[in-house]
Amino acid sequence: MKKKATISRREIASAAGVSPSTVSRALAGSPLIPEATKRKIERIAKRFGYVPSDLARSFYQKKSFRLGLVIPFSMSEGRVRAVPSEYFSKVLYGAVGAAKAARYSVTVITDDGLSARDLEREVLSHAVDGFIFLGGRIGDTRYDELHSRTVPFVLVHHYVPGKPFISVDTDSESGMRELFAYFREKSVRVLGFLNGGESFVNAVDRTRLFSSLAEEFGFTVMRSVDGDFSRTSGRNAASHFLGAPFPDAIVCANDRMAFGLIEAFKRENVAIPADVRVTGFDNQDVSTLLTPALTTIDNPLYDIGALAAKKLIHRIRGEEVASEQLPSRLIVRESA
Amino acid sequence: MKKKATISRREIASAAGVSPSTVSRALAGSPLIPEATKRKIERIAKRFGYVPSDLARSFYQKKSFRLGLVIPFSMSEGRVRAVPSEYFSKVLYGAVGAAKAARYSVTVITDDGLSARDLEREVLSHAVDGFIFLGGRIGDTRYDELHSRTVPFVLVHHYVPGKPFISVDTDSESGMRELFAYFREKSVRVLGFLNGGESFVNAVDRTRLFSSLAEEFGFTVMRSVDGDFSRTSGRNAASHFLGAPFPDAIVCANDRMAFGLIEAFKRENVAIPADVRVTGFDNQDVSTLLTPALTTIDNPLYDIGALAAKKLIHRIRGEEVASEQLPSRLIVRESA
DNA sequence: CTGAAAGCGCTTACAG
DNA sequence: CTGAAAGCGCTTACAG
Numbered sequence A, B: 001m002k003k004k005a006t007i008s009r010r011e012i013a014s015a016a017g018v019s020p021s022t023v024s025r026a027l028a029g030s031p032l033i034p035e036a037t038k039r040k041i042e043r044i045a046k047r048f049g050y051v052p053s054d055l056a057r058s059f060y061q062k063k064s065f066r067l068g069l070v071i072p073f074s075m076s077e078g079r080v081r082a083v084p085s086e087y088f089s090k091v092l093y094g095a096v097g098a099a100k101a102a103r104y105s106v107t108v109i110t111d112d113g114l115s116a117r118d119l120e121r122e123v124l125s126h127a128v129d130g131f132i133f134l135g136g137r138i139g140d141t142r143y144d145e146l147h148s149r150t151v152p153f154v155l156v157h158h159y160v161p162g163k164p165f166i167s168v169d170t171d172s173e174s175g176m177r178e179l180f181a182y183f184r185e186k187s188v189r190v191l192g193f194l195n196g197g198e199s200f201v202n203a204v205d206r207t208r209l210f211s212s213l214a215e216e217f218g219f220t221v222m223r224s225v226d227g228d229f230s231r232t233s234g235r236n237a238a239s240h241f242l243g244a245p246f247p248d249a250i251v252c253a254n255d256r257m258a259f260g261l262i263e264a265f266k267r268e269n270v271a272i273p274a275d276v277r278v279t280g281f282d283n284q285d286v287s288t289l290l291t292p293a294l295t296t297i298d299n300p301l302y303d304i305g306a307l308a309a310k311k312l313i314h315r316i317r318g319e320e321v322a323s324e325q326l327p328s329r330l331i332v333r334e335s336a
Numbered sequence C, D: 001c002t003g004a005a006a007g008c009g010c011t012t013a014c015a016g
Helices: A008-016 A018-026 A035-048 A054-061 A084-101 A116-124 A142-148 A172-187 A201-217 A230-238 A254-266 A301-315 B008-016 B020-027 B036-046 B054-061 B086-101 B114-125 B144-146 B172-185 B199-216 B232-243 B255-267 B301-316
Strands: A066-076 A079-082 A105-111 A132-135 A151-154 A167-171 A189-193 A220-226 A247-250 A277-279 A295-298 A324-327 A329-331 B066-076 B079-082 B104-112 B128-133 B155-156 B165-169 B190-195 B221-224 B249-252 B275-281 B296-298 B324-327 B329-331
Touching: A008 A018, A008 A035, A018 A035, A054 A116, A054 B054, A054 B275, A066 A084, A066 A301, A079 B086, A079 B104, A084 A105, A084 A151, A084 A301, A084 B079, A084 B086, A084 B104, A105 B086, A105 B190, A116 A132, A132 A167, A132 A301, A142 A151, A142 A295, A151 A301, A167 A172, A167 A301, A172 A201, A172 A295, A172 A329, A189 A230, A189 A254, A201 A220, A220 A230, A230 A254, A247 A254, A254 A277, A301 A324, B008 B020, B008 B036, B020 B036, B020 B275, B054 B255, B066 B086, B086 B104, B086 B301, B114 B144, B165 B172, B165 B301, B172 B199, B172 B296, B190 B199, B190 B232, B190 B255, B199 B221, B221 B232, B232 B255, B255 B275, B301 B324
Parallel strands: A066 A105, A066 A132, A132 A151, A151 A167, A167 A324, A189 A220, A189 A247, A247 A277, B066 B104, B066 B128, B128 B155, B155 B165, B165 B324, B190 B221, B190 B249, B249 B275
Antiparallel strands: A066 A079, A105 B104, A295 A329, B066 B079, B296 B329
């Protein structure tokens, strides 16, 4: 492979009457260089179309300035297993925006069963400087290993009890509390609940929260039905509420289940919210488009993604970083 | 900044009784090194936990081995303007998978009005080696400039008539033709159409295709309503069909409009498909969950993403690359 | 404030 | 088949 040295930096230097070092310093914004010199060099660089190599900079600094966003993803027999796309996109957009502001970029890493070693290798090879984990399930043991090898990472929307891993999460309580206060105001007293199962930390949290708030507010929980966060499980849940007096409101642990439930109710001519109020959680984009528009709790996914990126960058820089929860809030629309 | 040379490569070398050059060659899979030597070096490298620096390799080769996936994205006053998330995710997953197989990675670049110069700078600085453009609108003038500066890129789902830009697209005709054949079989003769407006190349294509196929099959087009690919526009379209005899089927230029239309029809107690058949285009994940499940045309987004990545990589390597269309196909469910 | 020089960790042409 | 050596384009400690 023949290689000609990039002559540009040297060219800029001689055109500006300075050394290549000075060009680098000026373009990197070093405080040592006087403004006048900087401006002159910048002008000449622009004229020559000279752009410094990020790769050389990365190489020298041994930092890739890249964040790895890890999402569970697998295809088997044409079936895709992945995090819901709206969730993924919003967190990603947030992360990309915040990363960009800090001159980092975001690389998507699909996780079809990567080992802790595979992941560590990405960092050792300087493919990325650290990880943001999305959509983790309870019981993932890779985090311990990564942590013990001092690989920087932050967990989004999940955490491991008793472990010092950095996590960024939605504070579900703030929104749920608003919802309960709203219920009280509307004289809602008897509740049904459609839970999200045991597989997701999120789901488990929301179930716990629902129970404790119901108790705190002195509401009666008439019925709690098992779901799994899917639209289908919401649809199936309908039968558990039909053929008996309705509670005043049915709280669904996420929007997708609420969509399924409402759909099934409509087919049975149940009027919402007249016969029974229904609420969701997540504030998915479609919530506003359905009839009735869904009353739900907003999950600040974009901000979560941005915050996760910021925390990861701080962690990469060796700073102390604490976990954080971002408040959720009630969005009242038509269904409750 | 104090710097200690990574001693590992030298360590591996001496442990294996060879030179550092040989270690590099062995680990890079050079055909010059005998298998036995390779295996020995690999074993020792593993024991020492040595991982070669991708960054050094990239730097030397002046290639980042990264693909930039460019998506329109902006936030103004809390409102997000972005490509639909399911679309984005699927294409992205496809691209990431194909890139990974070629040892490339994918970086997401949010485009809130980047100039051709901004984009070129990403390549000159070796942040990425080329671009995949998603969700482009008609009339984007940056492509000409990038092309003239020999920046490698491929267009997904759009193209510029008369320009030699590489594009990867869905061949809508194959699926539409299947749909029309299915209609003929079901004695459908009179059609309505809900078009997707003029802003998207996709929408324009589907409109053109619909007309020419209707003519070819000798169907009557009773009514063509203007939409804009949004669910809301689908809902609004309902009024144009109510209060007059229905066509045998209404073809919607995408699923989202079909969802809106069906929703509005259900509210008016229009039975689908008994009173009127409704079809979509895209085969979004929810199509299967709605009642009635949507008959639609599958858009192979995952494969499109994978193919776009492959083509871009070939282009980056300097090979000649042609545009390509992937066939779509009819998915018959309940709504038609 | 500025320049000359060392060095980041690879790959590869060259010589054996 | 293998080693010594040059070089990729930056950053920065060092000396002025």
